[in-house]
Amino acid sequence: MNAVTLAWTLLRGGGRKGMLGSVLTLAAVGVTTTLLMFAVAGNFAFADRAERTAWRTPVPAGQVETARQLSVLDMVDGRPMTVVYLTATGSGAPPVPPGMDGFPAPGELWASPELAALLERLPADQLADRFDAPVTGELGDAALVHGNELVAVVGVASDSPVLSARPLDGETVVGISEFGTDAASETYRLYQSFMAVATVLMVVPLLVFGGAAARLTVARRDQRLASLRLVGATPGQVVRVTVAEAILTALVGAVAGAILYTAVMPLLARIPIDGGPWFVADLWPPLWATGAVIVAVPLLVGLSAVVGLRRVVISPLGVARRQTPPGIRAARLLVLVAFVGAFLFMSSRFLGMGALGSLLMLVLLAGVFGAINLVGPWVVSLLGRVTALAARRPAPLLAGRRLVDDPRSAWRTVAGIALTGFVAGFTVLLSPQLTGYAEDRTLLTVSVPTTQVEAVTASVATVLPDGAKVTGTNEVEGVSLVDVETPVDSAAIDRFRTEVAQIAPGSPTMGTDDWVRFDDQLFTDVKTGVLVVLCVSILIAMVSAAVSGASSVLDRRQVYGLLHLSGTPMKVLNSARRMETLLPLAVMGGGSLACGMLMAMPFSSGGEIAGNLALLFTVVGFGVVGVVGASAVSRPLLASVMRNTPPRPD
Known part of the structure; x- marks a missing residue:
């Protein structure tokens, strides 16, 4: 029997509880894939927008110019409007602007759908008379950043006075032979940098959660695989069966996650950035990126499952007898200190290093995330020892002993909100305050x-x-x-x-108010990005808590059942489980929050600190309530386990 066939047999023969564990893994992988695709797609979406702004920035002709172009920034109804003036030079066929059927002739006006509607709504002396031409055609999506954008393309004669204008934004007439493709606006280069940071803040917790999905119901699987080792299975066979089982489940979850992402894309497209929503097509990553995500997530789960097999392969008898694994070394804390110290040391040097500085910042930021995840189980174990020693009631004693016995499982329950605390502390201090406009x-x-x-x-x-x-x-x-x-x-x-x-x-x-509006639009977009990252982080934390809580009940169902048979009230067990969540949550969540704020200090935008802190506490409070509520979802499962535990002869 090969590894895949045996893995499938074990999956099908695991009973109702075993199938529920597989469903939990599948759900965790599905959510991970959905959110991971969103994080990846955001980078391609901003790249698409940047490409669609490039044509407005004239690129001088190399040898023979076939047209002349002037792009200016105007305002109407309190909104920015881009006007592109074009004239053919007669030296050859002029290039066709994006979103148009041909090069505009003198006197032609092509308008975006939103601008066309505004031309009809506003009196002519407020807008239409600026062009002195009727709308000839409507610009297609290829010429626009988003559907709400105001863009006009105006064809002018070669002797038009507009070609000698000197607008306030510093643009001048440029002879072109094609429309710029590599001249994305400075604004969108900045947006792309912000998105790169947001990607790290979202992807690293997702990878941690995805890796943890492989260890859901780990005790049940360890017992089963240890039994295989004891009856003669080789370490290689155990590894192959584990990888096959993990990848089979994760692959189904990854495909389901991709389908779910497709379903929610229209909702995600409504998130406003730069004054308007997204084209839905922008949020679908290229096929190669989609395939990479669908393949990478199951591989991550498979790798994580193999890493968790070391105890089974080395000491199957110890697993079968439920021996407590060796303690976690305090040296993990040094890794976190090293990454935080390196980030703070380099914080004043990142900007002066260009692209290399940005890359280094992202690497160190991801390293801090990984270090927090590495330190978490050690802190949980230490917290369990302190709790058990100080316990004077049954619930704290049970909670402390469980934290010491399996700190990794307890950490998986609160890892999401702990990492969310870091994201909240880091991003909220970066969130700038709006400037405001003149009143009179x-x-x-x-x-x-x-x-x-x-x-x-x-x-x-x-x-x-x-x-x-x-x-x-x-x-x-x-x-x-x-x-x-x-x-x-x-x-x-x-x-x-x-x-x-x-x-x-x-x-x-x-x-002066117009320039303030441009700054405030960027600040508003940064705030929107911060909220999106925090919402994704909180969603990860809530799903992680719910899935890990249910998995923990399945892993410990025999222990809970025996405690119930020995007379332990349900109230005490629920109180102990609640403490297992709240104690690490308070310590690691607070520590991660402080770490995030410390690392954001060198980049803090200043402004109204009180408003930032209010947002911070609101987000963290909502996250804590969500995680506690998600953990409580497993209480009916615990009741079911305790009701269905038969007495044992021993």
Whole structure:
């Protein structure tokens, strides 16, 4: 009988409790795969968005230019609007912009769906008159970051005054032969860096949880495999059977997780970043990445199962007799101290090292995660000894003895929330505060040819509200920067922008509040990312607690049954199980939280610390309640185990 056939036989012949254990493993692997695909897909999604912004950044033609391009940033209705002006040079066939059927002719206006709707909704003097052209066509998704984006492509003549404009964002007309493909905006390069950090914060706990899935119902499997060793099975045969059983179960769970991710993609696409939701297609990773996840998770589970077999292979008799395994060495703590010290030492040097610094930061961050997971069982074991020595009632004594006897199992129950505490402490201090906008007055700046300054000044008096005035004019190389102070009136300011666009095409008006909005959009996105990472971490913690709690009952069902037969009340057993969760949760959760805050200190954005701490305590409190509630889900299973335990002759 080969290993796969024997593993399948053992899975089918494990009885109802054995099948329940396999279902728990399958569920854990499924959740791990779903969330892992989300973390991986986020990187590809931001890369896709970055690629779709690249065409707006002109790349100078190498030899022969076939078109000229000017991309400017404008504002309307308090929202940013990208306007791309294009003209063919007649030197050859011009390139076709993404999302369009052909190169725009002079007088043509292509608008994104959201901009087209806004053109119909707003009065012409607030928006449409800036283009002085009807909408010719609608831009496709290939030209847009998201469906809510405001983008316009305008075809102009080669002698149009817009081609000599000097917008405030510093862009100038560039001769091109193709649209940029490697010139992603600085903003999206920053988003991609943030996503890389978020990936580490999500993936490492997921890998820990996925590895722990292989050790669910570990006692039941160890007993069974130890029996095989005692009847003559070789260590190699035991390893092969274990790997086959773990991978069979995990593969089914991984496929189920991928299917679940497909089902929830439309919901995940609603998470707003950069002012709008995602295209659903952005959140589906390439087939090779999807396949890699589906293959990697079962391999991780199989490897973790093999690592846990050392006791069975070396001492099957000890497993069969339920001997307490050797204690965990305190040297694990040195690993954590080393990684934290290295991270803090390098914290002031990461930015100056470029890409290498970013990579090193991610590696050290992942190392701290791994070290916390390594130290956790040792802390749990130490906590169990202290609890057992100080116990004066049955429940603390039982809890302490169980923590000492199997610290790894107890750690698996609370590992999720402990790692969540680290994520919460690290990310919340990085979450910046919004700047806020002017309440009554704002300062507008216009860049126009010096010959048009009088016309702009006249518009200030006729278009803007009473009290608006020109506060300064600065001439630079034939272009004047005109500063205008005005009461805040969104409609009037949009009319003024339109008036200036007609006086000096390609010269948008920007206000101090507009620049604040750009910063606040980034800050809002960082906060959204922090909340997403924390929600994923809490979900991992809750599922881990629920699955590990149920698995623990199955592993100890004989012990619980004997305690019940000897007269131990259900209340005492539940109290002991609750303490097994809460004691490590308080110590390791608090320690991980403090560790995360310590490591985030060098990068803290400052701002309103009270608001950050309020968010921190809210998230941690919700996580603790969720984990305790998830652990309580296994109480009916414990009652069932105790009811169905028959008396033993001994």
